[in-house]
Amino acid sequence: MLDPPLPKPPSPLDALRPSLAFRWRTATEFVEATLKAAILDGRLPGGTPLRQEELAARFGLSRMPVREALRQLESQALIDVLPHRGAVVTEISAADAADTYAIRRALEPAALRLSIPRLSDHALRDAAALIDEMDAEQEAGRMGLLNRRFHMTLYAAAGHPRLLALAEQQLIAFDRYLRFHLASQGRAHMAQEDHRAMLEAARARDTGTAIAVLERHLDTAAGTIARFFATRGGVTEAS
Amino acid sequence: MLDPPLPKPPSPLDALRPSLAFRWRTATEFVEATLKAAILDGRLPGGTPLRQEELAARFGLSRMPVREALRQLESQALIDVLPHRGAVVTEISAADAADTYAIRRALEPAALRLSIPRLSDHALRDAAALIDEMDAEQEAGRMGLLNRRFHMTLYAAAGHPRLLALAEQQLIAFDRYLRFHLASQGRAHMAQEDHRAMLEAARARDTGTAIAVLERHLDTAAGTIARFFATRGGVTEAS
DNA sequence: TAACGTAATATTGGATCCAATCAACGACCG
DNA sequence: CGGTCGTTGATTGGATCCAATATTACGTTA
Incomplete structure (x- = not known):
């Protein structure tokens, strides 16, 4: 039967x-x-x-x-x-997150330094628009994309395509951790204050300030993820 | 027939x-x-x-x-x-060389900063031995390998395997330009003074000096390659 | 009973064959 | 005579089949 x-x-x-x-x-x-x-x-x-x-x-x-x-x-x-x-x-872990951040912390300030003097008004407007989009966005998946595009828009004028490709690849890798970052903050928003401050500094061609903000931005993000792993202990990746 | x-x-x-x-x-x-x-x-x-x-x-x-x-x-x-x-x-070019250097200039100081406080005496001895090997080496092919191993030996204690892998990959990419660098210097030796100074600073755990030397080392290398391309104009890669 | 060696199975690595795509050439048409 | 469209050859992308390797289970032996 x-x-x-x-x-x-x-x-x-x-x-x-x-x-x-x-x-x-x-x-x-x-x-x-x-x-x-x-x-x-x-x-x-x-x-x-x-x-x-x-x-x-x-x-x-x-x-x-x-x-x-x-x-x-x-x-x-x-x-x-x-x-x-x-x-x-690949397993995610606190160590891997720290690794990714160490790379971002090295690459992105370098890209920003090269880019700011050459940023066009058009790029600055694009970046501003992306900040607004992030304010409105609720979906976590698209948030990663928007965040990535915002950062890359600020770096894009650096030239050096290989440097930019590497930076973008690390931003993509960071997407695996972004959900935890957002969850830890209890809201579906990025640290938009940092984004606005970076954009302001870029507009003023104040490279030093922009880099300082970016470095602080990355350090706080790294800290948030580290605390998340410290409290949750394990991995428990799935939503 | x-x-x-x-x-x-x-x-x-x-x-x-x-x-x-x-x-x-x-x-x-x-x-x-x-x-x-x-x-x-x-x-x-x-x-x-x-x-x-x-x-x-x-x-x-x-x-x-x-x-x-x-x-x-x-x-x-x-x-x-x-x-x-x-x-x-992939074509090599002055722009691509500058791109590679921009990446190295970002990654390697970061790796060195993380590594120096944790470097073992064993690693320091290895690095010293590699400097001696480079003094003796005549073959351009092996020179690239030794140079790479020297740099990576100094960075290895940084942990952060992804950062180290990226740094090594860029060192490897640099090998394509190393022959020009050596040719421009008219001798088959690296800038061994820089290497020795870096090692000395690392021994003394003087992170600031070590990074300063490394950055100067990379900047002079970048300048040498840029001048090479400027004078030779074209590519003419084959020996 | 534990440990080692061996055989069976599942899974990937490699070879061969077929299909899809691109570049170049030539014919046709305006 | 120039431009466009179809055809042909070369080359890569994909499918199917076979071989090699690692893991598992089992049986034998000390």
């Missing part, structure tokens, strides 16, 4: 939400973007094993684009890949 | 020297390491197209490990990959 339909075992991969809103150039890019978004959101917590076969089935593709996407994610330090043993979502 | 044996057309890939000295874990790692070494040496100059088929034939492998290796190199900014159009060795 027929067995009752198997209750399909729940999988962490159920959290994947492939976005078909775009025409991705290649399947690899599609898989990479989808996995990346899920990891940064926290929908795929640290430690989640990523089996190529399972992912391929989810995406309706073969294992090949999945393999290439996993390689890309590995180079972004979002997953750990061990030869012949597979990929696992 | 039979044609005379074709004089095999010379290819930039003739410069590849696959090292069979190691047992590589996977074929992908083997291809990646070989290509990387050739690019950093300057044996594969900027602009060289890298055809998957041709590389696969050279290595006696299929195109698959070549594809994965190219992805890895792309993530290290050593090659540019355009979808459906193939990979090309």
Whole structure:
């Protein structure tokens, strides 16, 4: 006789939400973007094993684009890949957060220093608009994007594309921690005072002040995350 | 009638020297390491197209490990990959050199500041030994490795593995320019005075002096490369 | 009973084949 | 004669199949 339909075992991969809103150039890019978004959101917590076969089935593709996407994610330090043993979502931790902050603390002031003298009025207006958008935004996911765009808008005039790409990559990595930061503050807002002060200093071409504000901004954020990990002790990544 | 044996057309890939000295874990790692070494040496100059088929034939492998290796190199900014159009060795330029230096100038002082208070006597002895090795070394290829190891030895106590990995990656990228630096100085030696001064300051736990020396070290190196490009105008990468 | 060695299985790494895309060339039309 | 559109060749992207490797479980032995 027929067995009752198997209750399909729940999988962490159920959290994947492939976005078909775009025409991705290649399947690899599609898989990479989808996995990346899920990891940064926290929908795929640290430690989640990523089996190529399972992912391929989810995406309706073969294992090949999945393999290439996993390689890309590995180079972004979002997953750990061990030869012949597979990929696992990188664990988050207080130490890793501090690591990310140390890098941001080094790169972003340097970018800002190079950028401020060359910032256009157009860029300054864009930055102001992004602050307003952040005031209005409620969704945590988009908040990371807006915060990232605000910072990058201020740095973009620095030239030095590799420096900017690195800075942006670290901002993206920080998105994994941003939710904790927001949760700790009990509200869905960034430290907008710092943002406004940075923009003001940039408008006045006061590089020294802008950098001082940025460094304080990063230090307080690092402190908030550190306290969060200290109180919560463990990880408990999922919402 | 039979044609005379074709004089095999010379290819930039003739410069590849696959090292069979190691047992590589996977074929992908083997291809990646070989290509990387050739690019950093300057044996594969900027602009060289890298055809998957041709590389696969050279290595006696299929195109698959070549594809994965190219992805890895792309993530290290050593090659540019355009979808459906193939990979090309990244061009070097005065602007790119300045970009790399801007990153090093941001990351390495930060790493040094974190590291010096925690440096062990063992690490200090290692660094001293590396300075002596550099004095004796004549080969340009190994000089890059020794220079890298010296710097990383001083930074290693910083913890923050991601920061250290980034710093090392930039040091590696700098290898592409190191030959020009050495050529400009008319001798096969690094600025060993700076290295010795950094080590002395580190021994004395004088973080401020060590960072000042490091920043001067990087600034003079950047200046040397900039002058080199200014005089030579073009690229002319190959030895 | 514990430890070691061996076999079975699951999973990734690599090879081969097919499809999609891009560039170049040439024909057609204005 | 110039520009545009279709066709063809070269090259990469993706699918499928096979091989190598690591982990697990099991059985044997000290």
